[in-house]
Amino acid sequence: MPQITPTSKIVIVGSGVFGISTALWLARAGYTDVSVLDMQDTAAAGYDPLSGIDSASADLNKIVRFSYGAEIEYQRLATEAAGLWGEWNREVEGAEEGGGGEGRLWWNTGFLRMSASGELGAFEIETLRNMEKEGIREFQFVCDDDADIARAKERGWAHKLDPCRRQERFGSHKAVLDSTAGFVYAYKSCAWAQHLARREGVKMVLDPVRGKVVDIASGGDGRPVVATADGQEHVADLVVVAGGGWTPSLIPEVQDLLETTAGSVATVQIPRDRADLWERFAPENHPVISWGSREGKEVYSLPRDENGVFKIGWRKTKWTNFQDVRGNRISVPKTAHVTEEKETRIPLEALNGIKEYIALNFPELTPLGISSTRLCWYTDSIDNSFVVDFVPGRPGVAVCSGGSGYGFKFLPVLGREVVKILEGKGAETVYGRMWRWRGGGEDAGGEDGDGDGESGIDGRRNGLEEGEQGPRVLAKQKMAEVEDWKFT
Numbered sequence: 001m002p003q004i005t006p007t008s009k010i011v012i013v014g015s016g017v018f019g020i021s022t023a024l025w026l027a028r029a030g031y032t033d034v035s036v037l038d039m040q041d042t043a044a045a046g047y048d049p050l051s052g053i054d055s056a057s058a059d060l061n062k063i064v065r066f067s068y069g070a071e072i073e074y075q076r077l078a079t080e081a082a083g084l085w086g087e088w089n090r091e092v093e094g095a096e097e098g099g100g101g102e103g104r105l106w107w108n109t110g111f112l113r114m115s116a117s118g119e120l121g122a123f124e125i126e127t128l129r130n131m132e133k134e135g136i137r138e139f140q141f142v143c144d145d146d147a148d149i150a151r152a153k154e155r156g157w158a159h160k161l162d163p164c165r166r167q168e169r170f171g172s173h174k175a176v177l178d179s180t181a182g183f184v185y186a187y188k189s190c191a192w193a194q195h196l197a198r199r200e201g202v203k204m205v206l207d208p209v210r211g212k213v214v215d216i217a218s219g220g221d222g223r224p225v226v227a228t229a230d231g232q233e234h235v236a237d238l239v240v241v242a243g244g245g246w247t248p249s250l251i252p253e254v255q256d257l258l259e260t261t262a263g264s265v266a267t268v269q270i271p272r273d274r275a276d277l278w279e280r281f282a283p284e285n286h287p288v289i290s291w292g293s294r295e296g297k298e299v300y301s302l303p304r305d306e307n308g309v310f311k312i313g314w315r316k317t318k319w320t321n322f323q324d325v326r327g328n329r330i331s332v333p334k335t336a337h338v339t340e341e342k343e344t345r346i347p348l349e350a351l352n353g354i355k356e357y358i359a360l361n362f363p364e365l366t367p368l369g370i371s372s373t374r375l376c377w378y379t380d381s382i383d384n385s386f387v388v389d390f391v392p393g394r395p396g397v398a399v400c401s402g403g404s405g406y407g408f409k410f411l412p413v414l415g416r417e418v419v420k421i422l423e424g425k426g427a428e429t430v431y432g433r434m435w436r437w438r439g440g441g442e443d444a445g446g447e448d449g450d451g452d453g454e455s456g457i458d459g460r461r462n463g464l465e466e467g468e469q470g471p472r473v474l475a476k477q478k479m480a481e482v483e484d485w486k487f488t
């Protein structure tokens with residue numbers, strides 16, 4: 001592990017949440033020579049997926065929740081992030097640069113966890129019990145509990161208890177509204193973080209050739225050398241690989257710890273002239289929703305954005321895409337713009353799950369049909385906890401990844417903990433121990449997706465053990481075509 005000094009040359013690969021937050025906090029900690037390389041011009045495109053940026057962070061919006069059930073360490077970090085999201089909201093609204101003036105980043109819309117079965121699941125009941133113990137139960141409203149309904153009314157949350165009118169339509173509505181949660185505009189948040197990092201002196205090389213890292217080797221003096229696609233070699237004191245879904249292809253050793261997988265996302269375009277729908281799905285009136293978590297449905301949606309885009313995600317299965325990477329078979333992203341092989345479709349199974357969610361819960365949207373689909377590539381870790389540590393056998397090279405479907409919300413604070421690890425103090429910190437390089441078979445206490453604190457693991461390997469033989473391989477799926485977007 002190198003001892004870094006304030007003038008050490010530090011190169012970060014990737015300007016997503018993990019890379020940009022690390023860069024920001026390194027600069028804040030007094031490191032003066034920090035550069036971020038990215039093969040995508042996230043600055044010019046403002047991280048907007050509609051402008052051709054493909055990454056987990058470059059998305060319309062992401063769910064933010066601060067309650068993590070029994071996972072107290074993530075809960076604490078999320079609570080700290082909450083304070084910083086509030087600060088960023090105040091700063092960004094008054095700012096003229098970095099996307100300032102375009103409205104707030106973080107929206108406390110509430111998060112409704114709806115059962116698909118007519119009963120609250122055991123996990124939900126357990127979560128409520130934990131919240132009781134931690135003194136935060138009062139912010140949760142069980143939607144058919146009279147005392148909770150009365151409290152929701154008092155606190156202005158009653159209109160979000162049953163946005164799908166399930167009680168009226170099905171005679172039963174089993175759900176819990178978490179009034180502390182909501183969502184952030186993801187692309188705007190990353191652009192703001194990048195602006196803050198630049199302001200602190202971080203250099204950015206965001207370019208498909210000059211910023212594209214093709215190799216990370218060890219130089220003659222033992223320092224790492226980063227080769228970029230323009231033929232340049234950058235000798236550094238420390239290289240931090242925060243390449244999201246591309247991390248295992250850059251650092252193949254990490255494939256025992258991390259796997260690149262895709263979640264399935266679709267949108268419905270709500271027309272502005274449909275005033276009824278426009279109002280109903282606005283963040284002021286509509287919460288983030290998850291439906292049927294741990295009941296085999298695993299769907300979530302977020303309120304419409306200012307352009308009327310209503311985003312729905314399906315996370316029951318995360319897809320893999322194995323390719324040859326320098327003699328290894330590694331799952332790598334297959335995206336709409338950046339990768340050699342392009343993909344804008346999602347598997348039909350995922351689309352059908354999303355359509356079922358819409359048809360049952362929002363039948364008034366069915367005439368509009370689906371408007372777009374997208375695969376969004378994560379890095380899942382063996383135990384769903386992040387991986388931030390030095391790579392064994394590679395002096396001066398660290399990885400910073402493994403967001404596993406819930407890393408976004410930590411953007412404002414994540415880098416602070418990463419810096420401690422890069423400074424060699426990982427073993428002394430809670431997060432350093434949780435995110436260390438580790439072997440299989442351990443559960444460091446992470447979660448899967450952002451809906452319900454579902455682990456998806458039982459102390460094993462989170463599906464990584466399946467490999468290319470497993471059923472989640474993208475090439476084995478029937479993909480949904482545009483004709484499938486209509487509801488019949």
Ligand SMILES: Cc1cc2nc3c(=O)[nH]c(=O)nc-3n(C[C@H](O)[C@H](O)[C@H](O)COP(=O)(O)OP(=O)(O)OC[C@H]3O[C@@H](n4cnc5c(N)ncnc54)[C@H](O)[C@@H]3O)c2cc1C
Pocket residue numbers: 013014015016017018019037038039040042054055056057058061062063064211212213214242243244245246247250262263264265313376377378400401402403404405406407408409410450
């Ligand atoms: C479908 C989906 C839903 C999610 N929902 C939520 C949610 O609701 N709430 C939440 O908190 N989190 C959520 N997450 C998780 C969150 O989005 C991720 O944890 C986080 O964005 C990961 O950031 P990252 O920096 O690791 O990777 P990325 O955002 O993928 O960034 C990686 C960057 O590295 C660059 N790069 C890669 N290879 C190279 C190279 N060779 N040279 C140069 N640059 C390179 C890429 O261009 C990219 O910009 C979700 C993720 C997905 C996929």
